[in-house]
Amino acid sequence: MIPGASEYGVALEIDDAAVERLLAVTPEDVAAPRELTFARNVFVPLTTACRYTCTYCTYFDPPGEASLLSLEEVREICERGADAGCTEALFTFGDDPDDRYAEIHAQLEAWGYDSIHDYLRAACEVALEEGLLPHSNPGDQTLEQMETVADVNASMGVMLETTAEVGAHAGPRRKEPGQRLQTIENAGKLDVAFTTGILVGIGEDWRDRAESLLAIQELHERYDHVQEVIVQPVAENERWSDGSPSLETMRRATAMARVALPDEISVQVPPNLAPARELIDCGVDDLGGVSPITDDHINPDYSWPALRELEEIADDAGIPLYERLPVYERFLPSDLRTEGFDGAAADGTAGATGRRNEDADREWISPTIRAALEADDATGQRYRRVLRGTALE
Secondary structure (H helix, E strand, C coil), X not given: CCCCCHHHXXXXXXXXXXXXXXXXCCHHHCCXXXXXXXXXXXXXXXXCCCCCCCCCCCCCCCCCCCCECCHHHHHHHHHHHHHCCCCEEEEEECCCCCCCCHHHHHHHHHXXXXXXXXXXXXXXXXXXXXCCEEEEECCCCCHHHHHHHHHHCCEEECCCECCCCCHHHCCCCCCCHHHHHHHHHXXXXXXXXXXXXXXXXXXXXXXXXXXXXXXXHHHHHHHCCEEEEEEEECCCECCECCCCCCHHHHHHHHHHHHHHCCCCCEEXXXXXXXCHHHCHHHCCCEEEEECCCCCCCCCCCCCCCCHXXXXXXXXXXXXXXXXXXXXXXXXXXXXXXXXXXXXXXXXXXXXXXXXXXXXXXXXXXXHHHHHHHHCCCHHHHHHHHHHCCCCCC
């Protein structure tokens, strides 16, 4: 049983035999992918406030010091991103930041917003106006919170990190694995294309990693909603000096992810944190969102690679590199998918196998996001060029 999962209404039974099979996986059991993808994004750190105080995280600022971007600042970042050819606005902030930060709550109230999710919705609308598709990662969310912003996002995400109770999450406001799993399940209930992942090296063991991947797999089997799983190493920084996982550990963990997950889920590594060149043959097929104009505000000591570096990673692996949108093509309705699409269409879309449920008309993208993709303007044309794109040379 996953610690605390049942307390949050998430019923998961991880089969011990499946765990043992996954623990036996090595990099030799997987193969390099046919292609490699990435998204061009801007990083929008909406607020640096967070209710948690994880010992490896440099993103959060203590009460009294945390920032909150104004909508004018959001607009300026998104405008620069669109001008640079980006398609994604990645919104990040800590979990329930208006829960313990009186200043943040007071500022939201002064601006006329009842909660951070109401404000996130307004920020996503700004991104759409400026020509970017929002992908929001606001941490743990109730069903009601996620529903507040789901229709103005092309996709959303939260890192599971681990199903284990680790010391790095210790404190009066510790992260609960069950609450993370509930957020992933909420996305499935709301038909939100979703990104999650594991964080390697924060005190979990190999069995914990296997159980975490199998928990993601089981939730995906129910809802068909996970589009990518990140295998991310913890990085040395001013708050974390307990080391980063070795290359051998990352290769094995990445191979385990590829074996645990169905083919339609991409396995992603962040190229500014992980040795991507040495992980492609372990089943990595995506390099995540990479920004040409903004820092990785969660890991500010680790710069994004330039596009040329991504091309070199793909060239070294002997596979083509493609740019993608923040929502994977399998979640688009059939009339928006490319003519040569040969992937597994998400449940409820035309061409889906329906192997997980019998829903006939699930709408994975909202009318708002569909309108943006179909728009007869420069923005819509940019989205469609990426969707129909050829391999980068």
